[in-house]
Amino acid sequence: MGIVEKRVSIPFGRPMLGEEEKNAVLDVLSGHVLVHGPRAGDFEDAFAQFVGGGHAISVSSCTAGLHLFHFALGLKQGDEVIVPAQTHTATAHAVALTGATPVFVDSEPLTGNMDIDLIEQAVTERTRAICVVHYLGMPVDMDRVNAIAKKHGLKVLEDAALAVGTKYKGVHAGLLGDAGCFSFYPVKHMTTAEGGIVTTNDEALADALRGLRAFGVDRTHSQRHVPGQYDVPRLGFNYRMNEISAALGEVQVGRLDDFLSARRTNYEALEKGLREIDEITLFQSTNGHFQSSYYCLSVMLNEELMNDRSSIMEFLKNIGIGTSIYYPGPVPNLTYYKYSLGEKGQTYPVAQSISERSIALPVGPHLSEDDMATIVQGLKEALIHVRSQSSASN
Numbered sequence: 001m002g003i004v005e006k007r008v009s010i011p012f013g014r015p016m017l018g019e020e021e022k023n024a025v026l027d028v029l030s031g032h033v034l035v036h037g038p039r040a041g042d043f044e045d046a047f048a049q050f051v052g053g054g055h056a057i058s059v060s061s062c063t064a065g066l067h068l069f070h071f072a073l074g075l076k077q078g079d080e081v082i083v084p085a086q087t088h089t090a091t092a093h094a095v096a097l098t099g100a101t102p103v104f105v106d107s108e109p110l111t112g113n114m115d116i117d118l119i120e121q122a123v124t125e126r127t128r129a130i131c132v133v134h135y136l137g138m139p140v141d142m143d144r145v146n147a148i149a150k151k152h153g154l155k156v157l158e159d160a161a162l163a164v165g166t167k168y169k170g171v172h173a174g175l176l177g178d179a180g181c182f183s184f185y186p187v188k189h190m191t192t193a194e195g196g197i198v199t200t201n202d203e204a205l206a207d208a209l210r211g212l213r214a215f216g217v218d219r220t221h222s223q224r225h226v227p228g229q230y231d232v233p234r235l236g237f238n239y240r241m242n243e244i245s246a247a248l249g250e251v252q253v254g255r256l257d258d259f260l261s262a263r264r265t266n267y268e269a270l271e272k273g274l275r276e277i278d279e280i281t282l283f284q285s286t287n288g289h290f291q292s293s294y295y296c297l298s299v300m301l302n303e304e305l306m307n308d309r310s311s312i313m314e315f316l317k318n319i320g321i322g323t324s325i326y327y328p329g330p331v332p333n334l335t336y337y338k339y340s341l342g343e344k345g346q347t348y349p350v351a352q353s354i355s356e357r358s359i360a361l362p363v364g365p366h367l368s369e370d371d372m373a374t375i376v377q378g379l380k381e382a383l384i385h386v387r388s389q390s391s392a393s394n
């Protein structure tokens with residue numbers, strides 16, 4: 001028995017693109033307007049409606065959005081922003097690009113989210129903001145974060161790159177702090193090829209971000225009575241989203257409810273199957289007021305299996321099951337930050353153990369419940385395989 005003889009096709013992520021997306025892109029290409037057209041605005045309206053209100057500002061990537069927020073805050077050298085150690089390097093880069101310093105905080109083991117108990121001891125008189133990350137789509141306890149921010153006069157940014165569909169006490173991610181940034185990179189919950197969006201309830205901030213994403217102009221394209229008539233009162237970037245991406249995005253937003261319910265169904269099926277395996281533990285997922293977006297299902301290998309992780313991932317790859325790691329190491333341990341921060345022996349033990357022992361398994365809408373059963377079977381066989389190898393070498 002087993003599935004080892006038969007190769008399967010279960011990639012970790014795959015963009016969900018159909019006829020509607022193709023037609024939307026072709027429609028843009030058959031016109032003449034590739035940037036500054038109506039589609040970016042339509043997509044922004046559709047996304048704002050999806051998250052339940054606020055302002056949405058489309059940008060060229062989530063990283064661009066994070067950077068824009070910090071730039072709009074006026075961060076400079078000497079300022080500090082608290083970020084989780086366990087995240088995509090973009091969360092920290094967006095701070096460092098302004099000249100400010102990211103200050104890293106370890107994770108808590110149940111969800112992998114930033115350990116809120118450790119935030120206050122990281123606050124100094126130079127701290128300007130906290131950037132939370134909803135790790136793998138599981139919401140951070142934002143009431144607690146906002147209370148700390150209020151007490152110390154800090155801004156709160158949500159890196160919501162994996163949080164399309166994430167809700168905390170019924171409010172969608174991106175509207176839980178001062179602003180949130182989403183990613184539409186191909187393997188995320190929806191895609192615009194490359195792209196992102198910033199959401200905020202703060203109208204003045206929204207206006208500032210609209211100017212800053214377009215060179216710092218004082219008047220957007222649609223606000224100009226005469227073409228080319230604008231002034232530039234500040235520095236800015238070219239971080240706009242083009243019309244091809246926006247057209248893709250608008251179609252994808254319309255499919256999000258289906259995408260998210262498929263993720264949830266897959267996640268629950270996979271979680272149920274994996275509970276039979278003793279050598280792994282699972283992160284806490286959706287729980288009361290905490291609604292996950294089910295980006296993936298990450299399993300933690302028990303300590304005895306830590307050194308076998310590569311063999312397990314390779315075994316799964318060989319039978320056609322894609323896996324990933326979120327993330328390869330605590331960001332402060334990556335070479336750039338190790339040298340730029342000159343941290344003196346700080347360690348991030350929980351983030352470190354997640355980096356070393358976790359394997360992220362796919363639950364995306366490109367997969368079925370049968371695929372989830374195959375992943376469970378594949379993982380069981382991978383564990384039998386590494387056990388037989390270690391007993392052979394003993």
Ligand SMILES: *Cc1c(COP(=O)(O)O)cnc(C)c1O
Nearest residue numbers: 061062063088090161183184185
């Ligand atoms: C993917 C990701 C990013 C970067 O998103 P881009 O759109 O590729 O810039 C940032 N933060 C987190 C947590 C991510 O997962």
